Amino acid sequence: MLSxxxxxxxxxxxxxxxxxxxxxxxxxxxxxxVNTVIQVTSDPPRLAVIINKKNLTHEYISKSKVFGVSVLAxxxxxxxxxxxxxxxxxxxxKLSKVQYKKGFNGCPLLTEHTLSVIEVEVSDQIDMGxxxxxxxxxxxxxxxxxxxxxxxxxxxxxxxxxxSKNAPTYTE
Amino acid sequence: MLSxxxxxxxxxxxxxxxxxxxxxxxxxxxxxxVNTVIQVTSDPPRLAVIINKKNLTHEYISKSKVFGVSVLAxxxxxxxxxxxxxxxxxxxxKLSKVQYKKGFNGCPLLTEHTLSVIEVEVSDQIDMGxxxxxxxxxxxxxxxxxxxxxxxxxxxxxxxxxxSKNAPTYTE
Numbered sequence: 001m002l003s004x005x006x007x008x009x010x011x012x013x014x015x016x017x018x019x020x021x022x023x024x025x026x027x028x029x030x031x032x033x034v035n036t037v038i039q040v041t042s043d044p045p046r047l048a049v050i051i052n053k054k055n056l057t058h059e060y061i062s063k064s065k066v067f068g069v070s071v072l073a074x075x076x077x078x079x080x081x082x083x084x085x086x087x088x089x090x091x092x093x094k095l096s097k098v099q100y101k102k103g104f105n106g107c108p109l110l111t112e113h114t115l116s117v118i119e120v121e122v123s124d125q126i127d128m129g130x131x132x133x134x135x136x137x138x139x140x141x142x143x144x145x146x147x148x149x150x151x152x153x154x155x156x157x158x159x160x161x162x163x164s165k166n167a168p169t170y171t172e
Numbered sequence: 173m174l175s176x177x178x179x180x181x182x183x184x185x186x187x188x189x190x191x192x193x194x195x196x197x198x199x200x201x202x203x204x205x206v207n208t209v210i211q212v213t214s215d216p217p218r219l220a221v222i223i224n225k226k227n228l229t230h231e232y233i234s235k236s237k238v239f240g241v242s243v244l245a246x247x248x249x250x251x252x253x254x255x256x257x258x259x260x261x262x263x264x265x266k267l268s269k270v271q272y273k274k275g276f277n278g279c280p281l282l283t284e285h286t287l288s289v290i291e292v293e294v295s296d297q298i299d300m301g302x303x304x305x306x307x308x309x310x311x312x313x314x315x316x317x318x319x320x321x322x323x324x325x326x327x328x329x330x331x332x333x334x335x336s337k338n339a340p341t342y343t344e
Contacts, residue, residue: 004276010288010313011211011219013243013321015189038210039183040222041303042342047183048220048305050212071185104176116182126298126307131213133220133307135298141182149185151323170214 008171016152016169020070020084020114021049022095022107023060029095029108032057033085035152036168037069045138047120050131052166056089061134065122068107070100074148076113078159085164104140116143131168180343188324188341192242192256193221194267194280195232201267201280204229205257207324208340209241217310219292222303224338228261233306237294240279242272246320248285250331257336276312288315303340 022031036050049067051058061067072081084094100108109117123136152169155161163170194203208222221239223230233239244253256266272280281289295308324341327333335342 004312006217006310007313007315009315010290013287014209014211015187015321015323017187036210037186038208039186039341040305041300041340043302045178115185118182124298126296128213130215133212138178140176141179143179143182149187151187168213169211
């Protein structure tokens with residue numbers, strides 16, 4: 001190529017997991033499917049998550065400065081986690097149909113189809129236009145069960161799942 | 173559990189790919205293995221990468237404000253990319269033993285064992301103590317060949333690879 005151009009297909013080779021990221025606004029709880037969760041340091045352990053500003057979970061994390069990550073198992077059925085991705089907590093209580101416990105930071109942590117749970121306190125947030133990167137130290141983490149984590153690749157290739165328009169990795 | 177505690181094993185269920193991230197200091201080139209590359213927005217496309225401050229690539233990205241990402245193929249042998257992870261560009265010219273081309277931003281982009289290449293201009297950097305998060309818009313991206321991307325999970329479980337002490341995901 002003689003001049004720079006952007007081929008979005010090139011990003012589709014980036015690898016991700018699939019998670020339910022939750023937060024709260026006082027006693028109101030919500031969560032959503034996220035593929036962009038990443039560890040940023042090991043000493044101390046810190047995580048980053050990227051959330052679309054349109055999402056209710058964004059509003060809750062911005063207010064409460066806490067979030068929870070539930071790492072989905074590969075065996076989690078689409079009927080279980082699909083509603084966390086393709087409906088809004090403004091219209092429906094997403095937590096009403098799943099088993100969860102309250103974390104130490106008050107965020108719901110799933111207890112079914114979940115390998116491990118991680119609680120984070122937000123220390124930094126970086127405005128990225130359509131999305132915000134929330135970063136902070138892990139305050140609690142726990143393995144619930146052994147198993148293979150669900151990957152974004154498995155979700156697309158094997159489960160034939162689609163990408164939400166609000167995802168950082170959405171392409172038309 | 174009655175009080176919060178951190179079980180590092182809980183983070184090991186987070187999923188990543190495996191990439192060679194490169195940069196330059198004028199004409200000097202370097203690159204390193206990174207698992208923490210992530211897309212943060214789709215409109216415009218922006219990537220984030222997390223790099224240890226001790227690494228020469230960190231020095232180069234900080235100065236030049238550009239980096240390149242080469243997405244490794246699952247078929248890439250350890251002998252090919254291992255030297256990018258377990259040696260420093262201060263001691264050896266890591267690019268001398270591989271095929272690459274210069275990107276539009278001057279960073280080397282691998283042309284063997286690589287599915288796609290992405291060039292980024294850094295617009296923001298966030299200090300995370302031991303590491304820095306570099307974020308910016310994609311200025312060029314290109315698919316080189318079809319294939320399965322190498323994942324961090326495959327590297328650990330199938331190739332029996334180890335984690336560098338400088339990685340954000342290192343645990344003793």
